[in-house]
Amino acid sequence: xxxxxxxxxxxxxxxxxxxxxxxxxxxxxxxxxxxxxxxxxxxxxxxxxxxxxxxxxxxxxxxxxxxxxxxxxxxxxxxxxxxxxxxxxxxxxxxxxxxxxxxxxxxxxxxxxxxxxxxxxxxxxxxxxxxxxxxxxxxxxxxxxxxxxxxxxxxxxxxxxxxxxxxxxxxxxxxxxxxxxxxxxxxxxxxxxxxxxxxxxxxxxxxxxxxxxxxxxxxxxxxxxxxxxxxxxxxxxxxxxxxxxxxxxxxxxxxxxxxxxxxxxxxxxxxxxx
Numbered sequence: 001x002x003x004x005x006x007x008x009x010x011x012x013x014x015x016x017x018x019x020x021x022x023x024x025x026x027x028x029x030x031x032x033x034x035x036x037x038x039x040x041x042x043x044x045x046x047x048x049x050x051x052x053x054x055x056x057x058x059x060x061x062x063x064x065x066x067x068x069x070x071x072x073x074x075x076x077x078x079x080x081x082x083x084x085x086x087x088x089x090x091x092x093x094x095x096x097x098x099x100x101x102x103x104x105x106x107x108x109x110x111x112x113x114x115x116x117x118x119x120x121x122x123x124x125x126x127x128x129x130x131x132x133x134x135x136x137x138x139x140x141x142x143x144x145x146x147x148x149x150x151x152x153x154x155x156x157x158x159x160x161x162x163x164x165x166x167x168x169x170x171x172x173x174x175x176x177x178x179x180x181x182x183x184x185x186x187x188x189x190x191x192x193x194x195x196x197x198x199x200x201x202x203x204x205x206x207x208x209x210x211x212x213x214x215x216x217x218x219x220x221x222x223x224x225x226x227x228x229x230x231x232x233x234x235x236x237x238x239x240x241x242x243x244x245x246x247x248x249x250x251x252x253x254x255x256x257x258x259x260x261x262x263x264x265x266x267x268x269x270x271x272x273x274x
Contacts, residue, residue: 004072005234006030006065008055008084008112011038014131014176017227018079023047025231030068030075030228055082055108065115074123078116080109081131085146089204092195098145105149110156117169123170129233130157134177134249138256141208145248145253161241171235173242176226177249178219210274221246 005022009015010031019031023045029067031042032053039050049071053064069074083105085098113128120126135143136150161171197205229245244253255267 002026002028003076004028004030004068004074005077005079006068006075006116007079007081008032008053008108010042010050011035011040013081014223014226014230015079015081016040016042017215018081018127019048019226020045021231022234023223028072030064030071032064032068035086037120042224056103058111061112061115065112065119069119075116075119076125076131077127078113079129079131079234080112080207081230082108083131083149085133085143087134087142087146088195089142089201090144091201092197092221093145094195097195098118101145101149102152106152106156109153110184113160117164120164120169121167126169127234128157128160128169128171129163129230130171131171131230132157132173132175134175134244134246134252136173137175137249138252138268140211141204158241170239172240174226174230174233175242175244175249175253176229177216177221177244177246179221179223179246180219207272207274211272214271214274215248218248219246220248 005027007015007022007029010019011033015031015033019029019042023029025168027047029048031039031048032049032065033039033050034052034054036050036052042048049068051064052060052069054060065075082097084101086093086101109130132153133146133150136145136154139147157171157173164171226245229243233240233243240270244250252268255264258266
């Protein structure tokens with residue numbers, strides 16, 4: 001039987017690349033997005049069914065999940081990919097943007113997962129793959145709301161994995177870092193440009209700009225590379241919880257997970273200081 005994956009946020013970036021990767025591997029793909037007119041080449045692929053799903057709208061979630069099941073009969077894997085990153089000084093970030101960050105990155109993933117769990121429970125099988133970030137493992141300046149949302153997603157995912165395992169349902173986390181061909185940074189910069197920042201933060205902003213320039217120069221992975229890690233997580237049959245998807249963040253991940261708190265903070269602050 002051909003398996004089916006439902007992926008959120010497929011109009012661009014990791015979502016689009018992941019939809020194409022699964023389809024090329026012979027899977028049925030329910031490629032969801034807020035605006036299906038942006039589907040582009042996805043709409044031309046015989047294995048891909050494009051449908052509307054806005055993770056901030058309950059009715060849209062129910063309709064998107066229902067449409068996917070109606071089209072292919074069952075869904076085996078959910079990939080919660082939809083998300084965006086706020087960039088800028090926390091103090092200057094409007095409250096409505098903070099709420100939107102969590103509505104999309106955390107509550108959206110929770111609600112799409114909740115919508116699919118009855119289907120997974122009825123089949124005593126299913127897999128949820130949540131797309132986190134290196135910023136869900138370690139923190140960086142001017143990304144406080146984004147880091148907070150991804151830390152929350154990581155905690156939710158890990159706790160949920162214990163809750164669902166007895167029901168035959170698995171949960172996995174994929175953690176990408178920087179990639180060469182995504183518009184994530186452009187959108188984050190556009191969000192930051194809308195919020196004036198107090199001059200007291202100029203020194204922090206300048207140091208952070210240098211840090212991100214160095215991190216960007218270290219990026220070697222593409223969104224297709226990340227999509228392949230997502231596919232691996234969905235198909236390797238292991239009980240592995242977390243997958244680091246890009247090489248550029250490995251030093252920071254190791255510092256966070258394999259050293260003491262003091263050593264990690266010293267390592268990170270030295271990098272921030274440049």
